[in-house]
Structures are given as structure tokens and as C-alpha cells.
Amino acid sequence: MASHQLREPSNSFLTLTLSSEAETRQLAEDIALILKPGDVLCLSGDLGAGKSTFSRALIRNVAADYDLEVPSPTFTLVQPYDLARLNLSHFDLYRLEEPEELEELGLEELLEDGAALIEWPEKAEELLPDSALWLQFQHGDDEDTRQAVFFSEDPVWQERLEATLEIRAFLDETLEVTFERHHLAGDASLRTFERIDKGGESLVLMRWPFSDAMLPEPVRAYMDKVHLAKDCRSVAAVGQELRKAGIHAPAIKSADFQNGLVLSEYLGSETIVIDGKPVPERYFAAVDVLAAMHAHDFPETVQLDTGDTYQVPLYSIDALIAEASLFLDWYVPEMTGEPASEHSKAEFEILWRQALDACSTAQTGWVLRDFHSPNLLWQEQADGTDRIGIIDFQDTVIGPVAYDVASLLLDARTDIDASLENALYDAYVKARTEQSDSFDSQAFSNAYSIMAAQRITKILGIFVRLARRDGKSAYLGHLPRMEAYLDRVLASPVLSDLKKWYQQYRA
Structure with a gap:
């Protein structure tokens, strides 16, 4: 079997300290919510560094099933998951004999309508896409602490990660209790939605970032012409007046208009x-x-x-x-x-x-x-x-x-x-x-x-x-x-x- 060597994250753009296994699972939850078809997430690190904990938590979140059994694909090399929201393929390349075997496993085909989670990606050498996000787990100063180092050739990953971590920080400050984040189907706009569960209560988190630079000129012109709203003040304003009139619109619990974040009542x-x-x-x-x-x-x-x-x-x-x-x-x-x-x-x-x-x-x-x-x-x-x-x-x-x-x-x-x-x-x-x-x-x-x-x-x-x-x-x-x-x-x-x-x- 060929030896492996961890890639040196010379172009890393983010390092997070994870002080417990629970924080590793939270990170997996944060990343699960931004995954989309075509994404490749490469997990590297020594045995016991947290890759498996992260992988199980991410797969269970995408599956919306926290009791889902997630077997290690060490011997099968790949374990596919046909899920309602997003198909996932969990690779473990530790036993890969030759990098070319990855092509036989059908990575390219699996990415057409799903995302891939790859442990021991170093074994695939240069066969992984340049757009992949690499996440390297490193042991910290004590037994429970880990460092998570992110790097990618695709600069969009940094924007996506900053967005989901921004939501995490907003919710931490607003709720001040343990909570879980779940994907919630939205619309075809720039907005994204999550269901937030805390105790016995559910809420909806909407993220609606907007700047004119985010859209091509023809799209911006059309939005202006037909009066499509551009920021979340419209949600707050219209909802406020509907509720005053006795119409059942979701009550807003907290909002950050500048960053386009609104936490509101969940109506089912x-x-x-x-x-x-x-x-x-x-x-x-x-x-x-x-x-x-x-x-x-x-x-x-x-x-x-x-x-x-x-x-x-x-x-x-x-x-x-x-x-x-x-x-x-x-x-x-x-x-x-x-x-x-x-x-x-x-x-x-x-x-x-x-x-x-x-x-x-x-x-x-x-x-x-x-x-x-x-x-x-x-x-x-x-x-x-x-x-x-x-x-x-x-x-x-x-x-x-x-x-x-x-x-x-x-x-x-x-x-x-x-x-x-x-x-x-x-x-x-x-x-x-x-x-x-x-x-x-x-x-x-x-x-x-x-x-x-x-x-x-x-x-x-x-x-x-x-x-x-x-x-x-x-x-x-x-x-x-x-x-x-x-x-x-x-x-x-x-x-x-x-x-x-x-x-x-x-x-």
C-alpha cells in the first residue's frame, strides 16, 4: 500500500479551535447546511483527530436523522447515501492501492447530483478537483482540543464558510442556549432558510444578503422594474403590519438587518x-x-x-x-x-x-x-x-x-x-x-x-x-x-x- 503524507495547508484561510467533540459536531452541522451538488470536502488528519466524528455528524444532519447508522467505508472505500435534500458519498481512501482507483469508484458521476466527503484524500494525489475544500484536523494542546484548518484553491469557499459561521455567531448571541440547525427548503432567491431547534421550540432563520454587486446588471434592472425587495427590512415591515391587522404572519424574535439575518417564529x-x-x-x-x-x-x-x-x-x-x-x-x-x-x-x-x-x-x-x-x-x-x-x-x-x-x-x-x-x-x-x-x-x-x-x-x-x-x-x-x-x-x-x-x- 502506498504511503500517505498530509498536504501542507500553505494557502489556508481559516483556523478554528474545537475544544470538545460537541464543537466538532457543531462545525459539521454548520458545513452541512452549505453543501450543494458538486462539492468535494476533503478531510485529512491523523487517526483519532476527529474526521470520523465530523463525518458522522455531517451525514446525519443532511439526512435529517440523528440516529442514522453511518458505517465506516474503510473496506468498501465508498458509502453512498441517497437523501431527500442532497445525495452524499462518503469515501475513505486509506486502503486505496493506486490513485487511479478513485476513477473506478465513480467520483465524477456521483458529483453530478450530489456532494462527496473524502477521508484520507492524500491517497488520491492530483485526481481530486481543484475546487475541493480541504479540512485538516490537528491535535491541540490537550486530549480534547483540535485545530481545524481550512484551505482551498476556490476562493468562494471562504465566502460560504464565513456566511454559515456568521449565522452560528448570531444564533449563539441571540439564543444563549444549545440549539440545532437544520436545512429548510426555501425559494429560488438569494435567501436561505434554516429551522432552529432549541429545547421544545422551533424557529426559522432567514439569511438574506444583498448588494447590487451580487447580481448581473440585467437581473438588477429587472428587480428594480418589477419592485422586488432587496433586503430583509421588507419582511419585518410587512410582517409587522399584517400582525397588527390580525393576520397570522411569523413574529420576529431577533434581527440583524445589516447582515441580513432574521430569526422568527416557525409555523410548521x-x-x-x-x-x-x-x-x-x-x-x-x-x-x-x-x-x-x-x-x-x-x-x-x-x-x-x-x-x-x-x-x-x-x-x-x-x-x-x-x-x-x-x-x-x-x-x-x-x-x-x-x-x-x-x-x-x-x-x-x-x-x-x-x-x-x-x-x-x-x-x-x-x-x-x-x-x-x-x-x-x-x-x-x-x-x-x-x-x-x-x-x-x-x-x-x-x-x-x-x-x-x-x-x-x-x-x-x-x-x-x-x-x-x-x-x-x-x-x-x-x-x-x-x-x-x-x-x-x-x-x-x-x-x-x-x-x-x-x-x-x-x-x-x-x-x-x-x-x-x-x-x-x-x-x-x-x-x-x-x-x-x-x-x-x-x-x-x-x-x-x-x-x-x-x-x-x-x-
């Missing part, structure tokens, strides 16, 4: 959908929430408890058209095989300006923009409108309130048949009519159809973009649902001119 993971199907009772409860919101007069400027102010932006016609134009940029080329013509684009904008002008008399107010099943959390033990917990409202704008009604009744993530849509619509109109003598049902009907068509148009473009630009092909499976919704709403007389335009792409 059960939505208004079960096994992919809408639960009518829950959708009717969500309609009650919308009716209650739309009876409330929300402010344009929010004064936060911290002294900060937040201006809720206007959902302008230009913003609505810019969103709808994603249909031209992505869906049209997908369906026709060629870009939308300049004539078609010009006609599209004219028709949409006319349609949006037609709902100018409809009620306006706060529009959360993503009021649909993934963001509506069912609270089984609550009563009334408290049964619906609301998240993901940071991009709230001031515009036609019918938009959120259409978002719910034509849910992009589950099939809402016409009979359920009609029943929910009638329930909303009945509630608003009882709340206000000035509720204009005809103006609302027109606005509902127009806002529904705009949202569906936008989402068709977004789903194709996610599939083609971001490699998330599963979103194409949602297109038939959205296309059926579009056909349904284009039957409204107020959209007759737009219907003719759309028909050229509905063959």
Missing part, C-alpha cells in the same frame, strides 16, 4: 394542500384571510420598531407588463422555436396597457404577490383566520387586490378545478359585500380576470426560464396546468382582445 410545514390536492376547507379559510386583509387599510410607509422605515412600492402598469413580458422572452420561443417578433411584442404591450387600464377603478391595497399554497401554512389548532399562517410576503406592493385572489384560486402548484374556483370566488365576493357597502363586484370581476391572466402569463415565462436557464426541467411539468388556467380566464369578455393575441401561441 403543513400547507393547504395534502398529497398534492387542494383541501377545500383550507382554501375557504385562506379566502377569509384575503377578505379580512382587503377590509383593512394598510399603510404606504411602515415605521419599524427599530426606527427604520420601509416604503411599500406601487405595483405600476410598467411593472405588471414587465412581468408579463417573461412570456415573450421564454414561453414564446419554447413553443414556436423562434423569438417573439418586434411586431408581436409591440402589440402585446398595447393590449396589456388597455387591459390594465380597464381595471383602474378596482380596489387597490397591499398585494402579497405569492398568496398560494406553498406559502399558506395550516394551523390545525387555531381558529378563524389564524388557521392560515402566511410566509413569503417580502415582495408586497400596492396594486389591485384581485391579484392575490387570483393567485389563490388559480394556484400554480396544484390543480384547482372550475367548480372549486367558482365556489371560492363566490365566498370572497360574499364576504367583501358583507364587509363593505362600497364593494364593486363588477369592477372586482374585471380585475380578477385581468390579474389572473397577467399572473398566469408571467408564471408560464418563469417556469420555462427555470427549466431552460436554471436546469430545473421539472417546472415544465407545470405548464399544462397553467395553460389550462389561461384558457379558462381568457374566456372573460374583458380579455377578448388579448385572447385573440394569445391564440397564435395556443395551437
